[in-house]
Amino acid sequence: xxxxxxxxxxxxxxxxxxxxxxxxxxxxxxxxxxxxxxxxxxxxxxxxxxxxxxxxxxxxxxxxxxxxxxxxxxxxxxxxxxxxxxxxxxxxxxxxxxxxxxxxxxxxxxxxxxxxxxxxxxxxxxxxxxxxxxx
Numbered sequence: 266x267x268x269x270x271x272x273x274x275x276x277x278x279x280x281x282x283x284x285x286x287x288x289x290x291x292x293x294x295x296x297x298x299x300x301x302x303x304x305x306x307x308x309x310x311x312x313x314x315x316x317x318x319x320x321x322x323x324x325x326x327x328x329x330x331x332x333x334x335x336x337x338x339x340x341x342x343x344x345x346x347x348x349x350x351x352x353x354x355x356x357x358x359x360x361x362x363x364x365x366x367x368x369x370x371x372x373x374x375x376x377x378x379x380x381x382x383x384x385x386x387x388x389x390x391x392x393x394x395x396x397x398x399x400x
Contacts (some may be wrong), residue, residue, distance in 0.1 A: 339371035
């Protein structure tokens with residue numbers, strides 16, 4: 266019990282000197298959070314700016330509102346109807362084709378892709394460069 270209390274107390278002490286990210290401009294839904302559209306202000310505890318910068322707004326965030334992990338999401342690398350490169354890799358074999366994304370997805374998220382050659386739906390995981398690794 267005392268270990269939990271000391272952890273809670275140290276967390277509370279960290280929150281005393283907390284700063285929060287505040288939107289300095291209107292950030293529209295789907296726009297990326299950048300250092301140009303937010304500012305750091307003293308106040309409530311917030312995630313560090315490194316965690317929020319580069320994410321996209323889930324909904325419009327007006328100037329003066331706090332920017333948090335709750336009102337942002339990882340940036341979408343693939344959007345619905347986008348033509349993407351699809352790769353199937355097994356050992357030394359690599360097959361590459363193109364497909365149409367049937368939904369949106371961020372890095373390491375699953376997405377359905379319509380193979381444009383075979384007209385079959387395949388599932389894949391979005392990779393850092395924006396291509397999809399078929400499973």
